Amino acid sequence: MTVELKLSRIFQFKTLLGIISPIVAVITAFVVGALVILVFIKSFELTESAFVRLAEKGVPAAVLDNLQVLKGKEYPNKSTFEKDLRAAIGDQNYAQYNRTIKKEALTRENPLTVYDAIFTAALKDRDGWGNVIYRATPLILTGLAVALAFQCGLFNIGGEGQMVMGGFAITWIGFTFVKLPAFLLIPMCILGGAIVGGIWGGIPGYLKARRGVHEVVTTIMLNWIAVAFTQYLTMAYKPKESWIPHTYEIAKSAQLSRLAHYLNPLGIDFPKSNLLNTAVLLSIFAVIFAAYLLRRTKLGYEIRSVGFNPTAAECAGINVAKNTVLAMAISGAMAGLAGVNQVMGYKHRFRYGVFEGMGFDGIGVAFIGRNSPLGVVLAALLFGILDHGGLAIDVSTKVPREIILVLKAVILIFVVISGEITKRVIKRIQKRQEARA
Amino acid sequence: MVAYAVEMHNISKQFPLVLANDDVTFTVQSGEIHALVGENGAGKSTLMNILYGLLRPESGTITVNGKAARFAGPGDAIASGIGMVHQHFMLIPPLTVAENVVLGHEPSKRGFVDRARANQTVKALSDQYGLKVDPTAKVETLSVGIEQRIEIIKVLYRGAEILILDEPTAVLTPQEVDELFEILRSLKDQGKTIIFITHKLQEVMAVADTVTVMRRGKVVGTVPTAETTRQEIATMMVGRQVLFRVERTQAEPGEVVLMVKDLNALDNKNLPALRDISFSVREGEILGIAGVEGNGQTELVEVLTGLRKAQSGQVELNGQVITNYSPRLVRESGTGHIPEDRQRRGLVLDFNVAQNMVLGIHYRKPFVRHLGLDVINFGPIREKAQRLLQEFDIRPPDHENLAGNLSGGNQQKVIVAREFDQNPKLLIAAQPTRGIDVGSIEFIHQRLLQARDNGKAVLLISADLEEILSISDNIAVMYEGQIVGTLEPAEATEERLGLMMTGGGK
Numbered sequence: 001m002t003v004e005l006k007l008s009r010i011f012q013f014k015t016l017l018g019i020i021s022p023i024v025a026v027i028t029a030f031v032v033g034a035l036v037i038l039v040f041i042k043s044f045e046l047t048e049s050a051f052v053r054l055a056e057k058g059v060p061a062a063v064l065d066n067l068q069v070l071k072g073k074e075y076p077n078k079s080t081f082e083k084d085l086r087a088a089i090g091d092q093n094y095a096q097y098n099r100t101i102k103k104e105a106l107t108r109e110n111p112l113t114v115y116d117a118i119f120t121a122a123l124k125d126r127d128g129w130g131n132v133i134y135r136a137t138p139l140i141l142t143g144l145a146v147a148l149a150f151q152c153g154l155f156n157i158g159g160e161g162q163m164v165m166g167g168f169a170i171t172w173i174g175f176t177f178v179k180l181p182a183f184l185l186i187p188m189c190i191l192g193g194a195i196v197g198g199i200w201g202g203i204p205g206y207l208k209a210r211r212g213v214h215e216v217v218t219t220i221m222l223n224w225i226a227v228a229f230t231q232y233l234t235m236a237y238k239p240k241e242s243w244i245p246h247t248y249e250i251a252k253s254a255q256l257s258r259l260a261h262y263l264n265p266l267g268i269d270f271p272k273s274n275l276l277n278t279a280v281l282l283s284i285f286a287v288i289f290a291a292y293l294l295r296r297t298k299l300g301y302e303i304r305s306v307g308f309n310p311t312a313a314e315c316a317g318i319n320v321a322k323n324t325v326l327a328m329a330i331s332g333a334m335a336g337l338a339g340v341n342q343v344m345g346y347k348h349r350f351r352y353g354v355f356e357g358m359g360f361d362g363i364g365v366a367f368i369g370r371n372s373p374l375g376v377v378l379a380a381l382l383f384g385i386l387d388h389g390g391l392a393i394d395v396s397t398k399v400p401r402e403i404i405l406v407l408k409a410v411i412l413i414f415v416v417i418s419g420e421i422t423k424r425v426i427k428r429i430q431k432r433q434e435a436r437a
Numbered sequence: 438m439v440a441y442a443v444e445m446h447n448i449s450k451q452f453p454l455v456l457a458n459d460d461v462t463f464t465v466q467s468g469e470i471h472a473l474v475g476e477n478g479a480g481k482s483t484l485m486n487i488l489y490g491l492l493r494p495e496s497g498t499i500t501v502n503g504k505a506a507r508f509a510g511p512g513d514a515i516a517s518g519i520g521m522v523h524q525h526f527m528l529i530p531p532l533t534v535a536e537n538v539v540l541g542h543e544p545s546k547r548g549f550v551d552r553a554r555a556n557q558t559v560k561a562l563s564d565q566y567g568l569k570v571d572p573t574a575k576v577e578t579l580s581v582g583i584e585q586r587i588e589i590i591k592v593l594y595r596g597a598e599i600l601i602l603d604e605p606t607a608v609l610t611p612q613e614v615d616e617l618f619e620i621l622r623s624l625k626d627q628g629k630t631i632i633f634i635t636h637k638l639q640e641v642m643a644v645a646d647t648v649t650v651m652r653r654g655k656v657v658g659t660v661p662t663a664e665t666t667r668q669e670i671a672t673m674m675v676g677r678q679v680l681f682r683v684e685r686t687q688a689e690p691g692e693v694v695l696m697v698k699d700l701n702a703l704d705n706k707n708l709p710a711l712r713d714i715s716f717s718v719r720e721g722e723i724l725g726i727a728g729v730e731g732n733g734q735t736e737l738v739e740v741l742t743g744l745r746k747a748q749s750g751q752v753e754l755n756g757q758v759i760t761n762y763s764p765r766l767v768r769e770s771g772t773g774h775i776p777e778d779r780q781r782r783g784l785v786l787d788f789n790v791a792q793n794m795v796l797g798i799h800y801r802k803p804f805v806r807h808l809g810l811d812v813i814n815f816g817p818i819r820e821k822a823q824r825l826l827q828e829f830d831i832r833p834p835d836h837e838n839l840a841g842n843l844s845g846g847n848q849q850k851v852i853v854a855r856e857f858d859q860n861p862k863l864l865i866a867a868q869p870t871r872g873i874d875v876g877s878i879e880f881i882h883q884r885l886l887q888a889r890d891n892g893k894a895v896l897l898i899s900a901d902l903e904e905i906l907s908i909s910d911n912i913a914v915m916y917e918g919q920i921v922g923t924l925e926p927a928e929a930t931e932e933r934l935g936l937m938m939t940g941g942g943k
Contacts, residue, residue, distance in 0.1 A: 298800055309787075317769075
């Protein structure tokens with residue numbers, strides 16, 4: 001009996017559609033992405049078969065001979081192709097045949113080969129998987145930051161700022177206390193990143209709780225303050241001889257080992273060049289911590305009740321202001337930890353470039369993951385696949401890597417839309433049920 | 438032969454849960470001030486929204502100035518010469534008076550707004566009806582009374598001959614009310630017809646020529662004010678043929694539990710909502726607070742439960758001063774609270790029933806374990822929820838069901854169960870049976886009486902006179918933030934209460 005009840009609860013419309021709607025959104029986004037590729041990505045190339053077709057269409061042999069110079073050359077740009085075409089066959093022939101030739105020379109990309117390239121690069125082997133997880137690691141943290149705040153009804157757009165502030169704190173501790181051993185320095189760095197990120201997140205929380213300033217406004221503004229401030233600090237702590245705007249390198253004892261370092265002695269073949277490092281363990285821990293906090297603790301209960309219904313929470317004696325500040329601070333701390341992967345695990349220095357955009361991607365990750373810790377992990381992995389696989393399409397296809405940005409954006413749009421549609425479908429089904437009852 | 442400005446015949450309007458207008462016939466003579474009175478939810482606003490084209494009736498006919506009217510929207514109503522001044526003003530503060538008035542119908546000159554003409558027109562209207570409004574003043578600098586006059590000018594500017602005013606005095610000071618009445622009389626003298634919605638009887642007597650009383654979606658009667666008394670209107674407003682009374686024993690009051698002295702508080706607009714309120718509730722006693730809604734009852738409950746700050750005065754619980762304690766401390770001192778809005782204040786609808794059963798006491802043992810971080814202990818919560826689900830007969834008896842999936846009556850029972858189970862010394866029940874089924878109402882009334890018999894002090898705030906009369910041991914009436922009188926149930930008739938609730942004598 002109870003088992004049956006539980007099962008029926010799992011398959012309630014809300015849960016079911018909650019799972020389905022992001023999946024539908026992702027699939028739709030890939031379809032739209034394919035259309036974008038089909039419509040906008042084109043190049044001109046005169047292949048062997050194009051010559052055959054041109055001859056069939058009655059283009060004189062003399063013109064075709066002149067065209068031989070262009071054979072096999074690829075033109076992503078229409079006007080360059082036209083220029084070379086005109087030079088090769090002369091103005092008169094150009095006027096007569098340029099349309100036919102262009103039509104036959106036009107090649108488009110097959111979106112399926114593009115997607116194939118993305119997924120092959122990302123999922124084919126351990127190296128691909130490792131890089132996907134490496135890229136997902138910081139996104140899990142910034143995504144969790146957004147999701148946690150959202151559970152308290154707050155929209156934390158400030159992941160970027162909290163992340164770079166935390167990231168700089170990690171770096172500063174890393175290159176300042178160089179004499180400390182790893183078992184002290186690494187926890188110190190992590191703690192420092194969490195605290196500074198937490199403070200940077202707590203400020204908008206405090207302003208919201210005490211002064212009623214909307215957190216979206218403050219977090220956005222604090223983003224730019226944080227980015228500008230850390231860039232200033234970067235120059236202040238720049239090694240004199242370096243012409244790249246980055247800070248001193250953190251101590252060896254603060255650097256995290258790559259996972260290959262542990263996996264290879266165990267007999268598991270894992271490339272040493274793979275960037276996956278032990279920071280991923282921190283991300284996993286953060287996910288478990290967030291899930292436990294929200295579901296199993298008094299604080300999580302209070303945060304969620306404030307998020308669902310602040311007036312009822314207030315009436316039940318729950319301190320809305322306190323929980324707002326706490327939720328924002330924990331959220332900021334999560335974002336602040338993204339630097340553990342980027343600095344301690346990868347760059348070993350601070351530079352805004354290695355962080356850029358990951359705080360904002362966290363918003364998308366949280367959205368697609370429907371603000372649940374597990375959902376955030378899945379969404380971050382999806383973004384990781386796109387980011388890493390995107391590198392491959394530059395190499396193996398004519399489609400520019402920027403198509404990944406299009407895909408991410410379209411996924412986000414469809415997640416929002418399908419969420420809204422889901423809501424309406426649920427309401428309609430409920431109404432029908434009520435009418436029947 | 439009387440000319441009718443408005444004739445509405447056999448109007449019915451069904452809302453999902455209530456029949457808001459039930460075969461209503463309502464007629465207004467040309468050139469009169471016609472008051473439409475009734476308790477909250479009597480169907481006054483619905484009827485006027487139908488007349489103004491905002492709602493469409495299921496059945497019935499409307500005739501305006503002798504012509505059959507079928508309004509698809511307010512635009513049609515305005516075209517027929519009907520204008521409505523809403524309770525909440527729709528003005529744009531940074532614009533001037535004239536700009537606000539002409540908005541949407543601006544006089545133009547070569548494609549530009551002709552401000553000079555707008556100012557002139559507004560000035561002319563203002564002078565004609567004695568409204569005394571400066572057309573060039575910015576709205577944000579003006580008082581509420583003036584804003585209302587702007588709304589009236591707006592309606593006149595659009596050519597209204599019939600004006601509907603929805604509770605126009607609710608936001609005004611007594612001084613402003615007198616001025617408004619002057620304006621209404623001046624409008625009437627110049628041939629306009631005015632319908633005004635209110636529940637304050639002295640206003641009806643002061644300004645209206647005719648009054649129509651509505652109760653529970655029906656018209657009780659239409660009478661000229663010259664031929665009636667406040668007493669009679671009050672009876673029509675609240676009187677009921679059948680009274681449902683609960684079986685109960687005589688109260689045996691003990692020590693004073695709640696003592697309120699000279700309490701003052703402001704409402705959300707920073708206007709005085711409570712004025713020098715004093716009363717007390719003893720053990721084993723139910724004190725019912727009656728009153729038309731919006732006379733400070735909500736604010737009173739909020740102050741007593743720590744949700745609103747008192748400006749002055751004192752709240753004592755069992756001799757301990759708890760004025761302006763936080764909601765949690767008030768609860769800790771032994772107050773249980775059934776809030777008037779169960780979905781907004783009482784429950785977290787996205788939480789399941791078990792989680793809602795501990796809302797407010799979730800931090801206490803055994804519901805949390807202290808393991809560095811306070812960890813929720815699901816076992817005791819589940820047990821408690823399961824026990825209360827049985828004890829209070831909440832259906833379905835499934836503690837993992839979301840609170841939002843329950844019916845209104847069962848939601849209310851969850852709150853009642855939660856608050857009763859904390860064994861409070863004082864129980865504040867605000868509108869505890871609003872909008873729920875008869876079975877649940879009876880159950881909750883019995884529980885309240887049972888709590889009284891167990892020696893608890895119960896403060897019952899209700900707009901439902903029947904409820905107040907059937908279970909209270911003492912009745913206090915609130916009007917405009919004051920307690921205007923305290924009665925024993927034996928001496929309290931509905932007529933007498935109705936009169937007190939609407940600002941009549943003691």
